[in-house]
Amino acid sequence: MHQDIESVLMSEAALQKRVAELGEAISRDYAGKEILMVCVLRGAFIFMADLARAITVPVSIDFMAVSSYGASTTSSGVVRIIKDFDEAVEGKHILIVEDIIDSGLTLKYLYNQILSRKPASVRICTLLNKPERRKAEVPVDYNGFTIPDAFVVGYGLDYAEKYRNLPYIGILKPSVYGEK
Ligand code: IMP
Ligand code: MG
Numbered sequence: 001m002h003q004d005i006e007s008v009l010m011s012e013a014a015l016q017k018r019v020a021e022l023g024e025a026i027s028r029d030y031a032g033k034e035i036l037m038v039c040v041l042r043g044a045f046i047f048m049a050d051l052a053r054a055i056t057v058p059v060s061i062d063f064m065a066v067s068s069y070g071a072s073t074t075s076s077g078v079v080r081i082i083k084d085f086d087e088a089v090e091g092k093h094i095l096i097v098e099d100i101i102d103s104g105l106t107l108k109y110l111y112n113q114i115l116s117r118k119p120a121s122v123r124i125c126t127l128l129n130k131p132e133r134r135k136a137e138v139p140v141d142y143n144g145f146t147i148p149d150a151f152v153v154g155y156g157l158d159y160a161e162k163y164r165n166l167p168y169i170g171i172l173k174p175s176v177y178g179e180k
Contacts, residue, residue, distance in 0.1 A: 006172065009171055099156050104134045107136075
Protein backbone atom coordinates (compact mmCIF):
# COMPACT_ATOMS: atom_id res chain seq x y z
CA MET A 1 0.00 0.00 0.00
CA HIS A 2 1.14 3.58 -0.71
CA GLN A 3 2.56 5.36 2.35
CA ASP A 4 0.04 8.24 2.10
CA ILE A 5 -2.96 5.90 2.20
CA GLU A 6 -4.65 5.24 5.52
CA SER A 7 -6.74 2.28 4.36
CA VAL A 8 -8.00 0.66 1.19
CA LEU A 9 -11.73 1.15 0.73
CA MET A 10 -12.19 -0.78 -2.54
CA SER A 11 -9.62 -3.23 -3.85
CA GLU A 12 -8.84 -3.64 -7.53
CA ALA A 13 -10.91 -6.84 -7.59
CA ALA A 14 -13.90 -5.19 -5.89
CA LEU A 15 -13.78 -2.32 -8.41
CA GLN A 16 -13.66 -4.70 -11.37
CA LYS A 17 -16.59 -6.72 -10.06
CA ARG A 18 -18.75 -3.66 -9.49
CA VAL A 19 -17.89 -2.09 -12.85
CA ALA A 20 -18.90 -5.34 -14.57
CA GLU A 21 -22.25 -5.27 -12.72
CA LEU A 22 -22.85 -1.64 -13.69
CA GLY A 23 -22.03 -2.45 -17.32
CA GLU A 24 -24.54 -5.29 -17.31
CA ALA A 25 -27.29 -3.16 -15.79
CA ILE A 26 -26.65 -0.32 -18.26
CA SER A 27 -26.57 -2.70 -21.25
CA ARG A 28 -29.90 -4.19 -20.15
CA ASP A 29 -31.55 -0.81 -19.61
CA TYR A 30 -30.39 0.58 -22.95
CA ALA A 31 -31.13 -2.54 -25.02
CA GLY A 32 -31.84 -1.50 -28.64
CA LYS A 33 -30.45 2.01 -28.08
CA GLU A 34 -27.15 3.80 -28.51
CA ILE A 35 -25.44 5.67 -25.70
CA LEU A 36 -23.31 8.79 -25.76
CA MET A 37 -21.09 8.37 -22.71
CA VAL A 38 -19.79 11.69 -21.39
CA CYS A 39 -16.77 11.40 -19.13
CA VAL A 40 -16.29 14.19 -16.62
CA LEU A 41 -12.55 14.82 -16.65
CA ARG A 42 -10.25 14.20 -15.11
CA GLY A 43 -11.29 11.94 -12.25
CA ALA A 44 -13.60 9.66 -14.24
CA PHE A 45 -11.13 8.67 -16.96
CA ILE A 46 -10.21 5.24 -15.62
CA PHE A 47 -13.76 4.37 -14.60
CA MET A 48 -14.99 5.46 -18.03
CA ALA A 49 -12.44 3.27 -19.81
CA ASP A 50 -13.40 0.20 -17.80
CA LEU A 51 -17.14 0.89 -17.89
CA ALA A 52 -17.18 1.42 -21.67
CA ARG A 53 -15.68 -2.05 -22.08
CA ALA A 54 -18.30 -3.56 -19.79
CA ILE A 55 -21.18 -2.18 -21.90
CA THR A 56 -22.41 -4.29 -24.80
CA VAL A 57 -24.78 -1.86 -26.59
CA PRO A 58 -23.23 0.60 -29.10
CA VAL A 59 -21.57 3.58 -27.44
CA SER A 60 -19.83 6.75 -28.51
CA ILE A 61 -17.70 8.64 -26.06
CA ASP A 62 -17.00 12.26 -25.35
CA PHE A 63 -15.22 14.25 -22.68
CA MET A 64 -16.03 17.30 -20.66
CA ALA A 65 -13.79 19.10 -18.20
CA VAL A 66 -14.97 21.26 -15.35
CA SER A 67 -13.06 23.23 -12.76
CA SER A 68 -12.00 21.11 -9.80
CA TYR A 69 -11.00 21.77 -6.23
CA GLY A 70 -7.36 22.37 -7.06
CA ALA A 71 -5.29 21.55 -4.00
CA SER A 72 -8.20 21.65 -1.59
CA THR A 73 -10.56 18.93 -0.41
CA THR A 74 -13.86 20.80 -0.40
CA SER A 75 -15.98 22.23 -3.21
CA SER A 76 -15.93 25.95 -3.89
CA GLY A 77 -19.40 25.68 -5.38
CA VAL A 78 -18.14 27.55 -8.42
CA VAL A 79 -18.31 25.42 -11.55
CA ARG A 80 -16.58 26.35 -14.77
CA ILE A 81 -16.63 24.38 -18.04
CA ILE A 82 -13.02 24.14 -19.15
CA LYS A 83 -13.65 21.78 -22.05
CA ASP A 84 -17.08 21.36 -23.57
CA PHE A 85 -17.90 18.20 -25.45
CA ASP A 86 -17.57 17.91 -29.19
CA GLU A 87 -20.52 15.68 -30.08
CA ALA A 88 -24.02 17.06 -30.68
CA VAL A 89 -26.29 16.19 -27.78
CA GLU A 90 -29.72 16.75 -29.31
CA GLY A 91 -31.78 13.59 -29.62
CA LYS A 92 -29.14 11.36 -28.02
CA HIS A 93 -29.19 9.16 -24.95
CA ILE A 94 -26.59 10.74 -22.69
CA LEU A 95 -24.91 8.85 -19.88
CA ILE A 96 -22.85 11.15 -17.67
CA VAL A 97 -19.95 9.24 -16.14
CA GLU A 98 -18.60 10.73 -12.90
CA ASP A 99 -15.97 9.58 -10.44
CA ILE A 100 -17.64 10.83 -7.27
CA ILE A 101 -20.60 12.93 -6.20
CA ASP A 102 -19.82 14.92 -3.09
CA SER A 103 -21.74 18.19 -2.67
CA GLY A 104 -23.44 17.51 -6.00
CA LEU A 105 -22.80 21.09 -7.14
CA THR A 106 -20.62 20.14 -10.10
CA LEU A 107 -23.02 17.56 -11.45
CA LYS A 108 -26.13 19.67 -10.91
CA TYR A 109 -24.64 22.35 -13.12
CA LEU A 110 -23.54 19.89 -15.77
CA TYR A 111 -26.84 18.04 -15.75
CA ASN A 112 -28.79 21.23 -16.37
CA GLN A 113 -26.39 22.28 -19.11
CA ILE A 114 -26.91 18.98 -20.91
CA LEU A 115 -30.70 19.03 -20.41
CA SER A 116 -30.90 22.45 -22.07
CA ARG A 117 -29.38 20.92 -25.23
CA LYS A 118 -32.44 18.68 -25.77
CA PRO A 119 -31.09 15.14 -25.46
CA ALA A 120 -33.44 12.17 -25.82
CA SER A 121 -32.53 11.25 -22.23
CA VAL A 122 -29.90 11.92 -19.58
CA ARG A 123 -28.77 9.53 -16.89
CA ILE A 124 -25.99 9.74 -14.34
CA CYS A 125 -23.55 6.97 -13.51
CA THR A 126 -21.16 7.61 -10.65
CA LEU A 127 -18.56 5.26 -9.27
CA LEU A 128 -18.71 6.73 -5.77
CA ASN A 129 -21.34 8.61 -3.84
CA LYS A 130 -20.97 10.59 -0.59
CA PRO A 131 -24.63 11.38 0.19
CA GLU A 132 -23.82 12.81 3.64
CA ARG A 133 -22.30 15.89 2.04
CA ARG A 134 -24.97 16.60 -0.57
CA LYS A 135 -25.93 20.27 -1.08
CA ALA A 136 -27.58 20.00 -4.49
CA GLU A 137 -29.84 17.08 -5.38
CA VAL A 138 -29.07 15.20 -8.57
CA PRO A 139 -30.77 12.03 -9.81
CA VAL A 140 -28.23 9.20 -9.56
CA ASP A 141 -29.29 6.35 -11.85
CA TYR A 142 -26.26 4.11 -11.42
CA ASN A 143 -24.16 4.14 -8.27
CA GLY A 144 -21.05 2.05 -7.81
CA PHE A 145 -20.47 2.46 -4.08
CA THR A 146 -21.86 4.66 -1.34
CA ILE A 147 -18.94 5.74 0.84
CA PRO A 148 -18.52 7.57 4.16
CA ASP A 149 -17.41 11.20 4.39
CA ALA A 150 -13.66 10.76 3.87
CA PHE A 151 -11.33 12.07 1.19
CA VAL A 152 -10.49 9.23 -1.18
CA VAL A 153 -7.97 8.85 -3.99
CA GLY A 154 -6.99 6.30 -6.62
CA TYR A 155 -8.59 4.70 -9.71
CA GLY A 156 -8.65 8.14 -11.35
CA LEU A 157 -9.32 10.25 -8.26
CA ASP A 158 -6.65 12.69 -7.13
CA TYR A 159 -5.46 14.97 -4.44
CA ALA A 160 -3.50 17.86 -6.01
CA GLU A 161 -3.23 15.76 -9.21
CA LYS A 162 -1.53 12.86 -7.46
CA TYR A 163 -2.57 9.25 -6.73
CA ARG A 164 -4.76 8.87 -9.85
CA ASN A 165 -2.74 5.84 -10.90
CA LEU A 166 -3.35 3.76 -7.75
CA PRO A 167 -5.29 0.68 -8.91
CA TYR A 168 -7.50 0.71 -5.78
CA ILE A 169 -9.51 3.38 -3.94
CA GLY A 170 -8.06 4.39 -0.61
CA ILE A 171 -8.64 6.93 2.12
CA LEU A 172 -5.92 9.57 2.08
CA LYS A 173 -4.13 10.21 5.38
CA PRO A 174 -5.40 13.59 6.66
CA SER A 175 -1.80 14.55 7.44
CA VAL A 176 -1.19 14.69 3.67
CA TYR A 177 -3.57 17.62 3.30
CA GLY A 178 -2.48 19.28 6.50
CA GLU A 179 -4.98 18.06 9.09
CA LYS A 180 -3.74 16.23 12.13
P1 IMP B 1 -18.99 18.09 -5.87
O1 IMP B 1 -19.31 19.24 -6.77
O2 IMP B 1 -18.74 18.55 -4.45
O3 IMP B 1 -19.98 16.97 -5.95
O4 IMP B 1 -17.56 17.59 -6.32
C1 IMP B 1 -17.40 16.61 -7.24
C2 IMP B 1 -15.96 16.53 -7.69
O5 IMP B 1 -15.03 16.81 -6.64
C3 IMP B 1 -15.66 15.11 -8.10
O6 IMP B 1 -15.94 14.91 -9.45
C4 IMP B 1 -14.19 14.97 -7.76
O7 IMP B 1 -13.40 15.39 -8.85
C5 IMP B 1 -13.98 15.89 -6.59
N1 IMP B 1 -14.03 15.15 -5.29
C6 IMP B 1 -15.01 15.13 -4.37
N2 IMP B 1 -14.73 14.32 -3.34
C7 IMP B 1 -13.53 13.79 -3.63
C8 IMP B 1 -12.69 12.84 -2.95
O8 IMP B 1 -12.98 12.30 -1.87
N3 IMP B 1 -11.52 12.54 -3.57
C9 IMP B 1 -11.14 13.08 -4.77
N4 IMP B 1 -11.90 13.96 -5.43
C10 IMP B 1 -13.08 14.30 -4.88
MG1 MG C 1 -14.59 14.79 -11.00
